[in-house]
Amino acid sequence: MSISIKSLLAFMMITAFFCSSASAKSPVEIANEQGAYIGEQYAPHGTMVIAARNGQILYADHPDIKWPPASMSKLMTIYLVYQAMEQGKFTKNTKVKVNDKFYAISQLPMLSNNHMRLGASYTVDELLQTALTDSSNVATYMLASLVDKNDTAFIDKMNQQAKALHMTHTHYYNPVGAPNNLLGPYKAKGYPEDDDNFSSAKDYAILSQHLISEFPDILSYTKKVEVTIKKGTQDEETFHTYNHSLEGAKLGYKGVDGLKTGSSDTAGFNTAITGHKNNMRIILTMMGVMNWYDPPAEFNRNIMANAIMDEIYQRYSYQKVLAKGKHQLGDQEVYIANDLYDIVDKKQKGTLKYENGKVQYEYKRQFVDRDDQPATVTYEDYKRYAMKKFVSDYFGWIVGLTTLSILLGLALLIYSLMPKKKKTS
Structure with a gap:
């Protein structure tokens, strides 16, 4: 009974916290208070900010609403890739060849954001950069194949990992985040539904926290505003970040060095942003800003994110x-x-x-x-501490004096036991 009462109280406290957060200023209101002119139609479906160090919630606005993460799905794929590298299954220098399947995926309408030459080879290092900066779907599939060649088994791993991380509002149908119907014959046999991956701002804050704390190397890729892959070869490509809040980007915010955006016609514009400022790293996740066909939405997403980060850094330290x-x-x-x-x-x-x-x-x-x-x-x-410290500081002297005392005692004992010479007159 006591466990049930404790669980109920914990649930009530969390519910009250989120309700109060949801009734606080919205992302649109925060941005407009700082001089932006953003209409309510751009209000995100869900937003959350946490401290990367301890997972403390610093801001929440409808964080549990289920929403398609779109290409932010690639963060889970890359999490599994880093895990596999940590286990020694492959390294950043491991090469993956563009086979018929990968080449065909790179040519699919509405899905190809970079084209790969049949027979070309890419290192894991190049694929990570391409998947994170360009949000390449084919690069993501190539990385996933190193973890498990069976697409169904790999997506099973994604969902198992989401459960292990307590991402309770998350389910994946593919490793890249595109609506599943766009994959055509390349839908996984175990996940044939014409559905979107779904998650929430809260769940992606959890995933981002684990990625950054367990595999901070990811920031070496996500911090780059522009990258060139295979420079000087026939496969050379240059990519520009979609994270407009990245330091050095169009709406650059001081200290921001990651993490990943996601957008589609069903998801609108999402983002997972991390930055380090005033000795504090934060993670911001925002889901569902307007729709894919509204050009200002892409940038309004980052204007609101930047405004929220301003408020967080002013309030918390x-x-x-x-x-x-x-x-x-x-x-x-x-x-x-x-x-x-x-x-x-x-x-x-x-x-x-x-x-x-x-x-x-x-x-x-x-x-x-x-x-x-x-x-x-x-x-x-x-x-008690002072006594332990005294013993620690003078341990050598104590041992030495104790040993000397014992030796002297033994010497006196031996002396006392020695036969005495009789006096002669």
């Missing part, structure tokens, strides 16, 4: 909230082992909570995943 050393806790003196750093909210006053040998900075907040927790550092009674 990552700071030291407790210095290591001796502190008074009521009638007890305690020793804090390390400096405690955490995210500080200017709109809320936090307190330090000491419990079971750990201290954390506490205020009303929520985290994107149930496994995320506030930062903690350990503490102990100061007298």
Whole structure:
């Protein structure tokens, strides 16, 4: 019964948090307050911002609404590719040949965003850059083939990984994010439905957090505004980023170095953005801005994202909230082992909570995943710490003096046991 009550209370707290977030300023309102002129028709279907470090939710507006991620689906494919490389299945230097299947996929109407020559070879490094910057569908299929040659088995892995990451509103039908009906004969046999992949802003915040924390190498690809593949060969191609918030891009925002956009006629314009500023990395996910056939929508997506990031960086900061050393806790003196750093909210006053040998900075907040927790550092009674430190600092002397005392004691004992010479007169 107690478990059920705790679960109910947790659910009520999360629901209340999201309801209050949803009733807060919308992305359109935030952008317009900063001088933009964006109509309500451009309001995203779902938006979320989290701190990459600990998964703390910094902003949420309808984050659980299911929506097609479009080419942001490629982030899950690339997550599995990085996992496979970590397991030693292949390396960035591994080459993949453009076979008949890959060549045909690159030629499909409404699906080809770059053309590959039949028989050409690409390294994993080149395919990662092409998939992330150009959002190449064929490059993504080529990468997926290294993880599992069977398309159905690979998509099974995508859905299994989504479940493992607690992405509860996500389901994949293909590795690239195009509407499944556009794949024609290349739809996976186990996923024949003419459906879109679907997910949510919250789920993609979770996926992005895992990608960045587990495989930060991805940022070496996503930070580039322009890239050239196979320079000086007949297969040379130059690609420009679709992430207009990338530092150096058209609507560049200081510190932004990733991550991936996604757009289609069914999804409109989506984005997953990450940036590091003021010693704090954040992740912003935005789903469903207007539709694919509205030219301003592509840029309004980034105008709203930039405005939200401005608000986040003005409100939140990552700071030291407790210095290591001796502190008074009521009638007890305690020793804090390390400096405690955490995210500080200017709109809320936090307190330090000491419990079971750990201290954390506490205020009303929520985290994107149930496994995320506030930062903690350990503490102990100061007298106990001082004694341990004394022993540690003078261990050599203590051992030496103890050994010397034992030896002297033994010498005296031996001396006392030795037979005494009788005095002669």
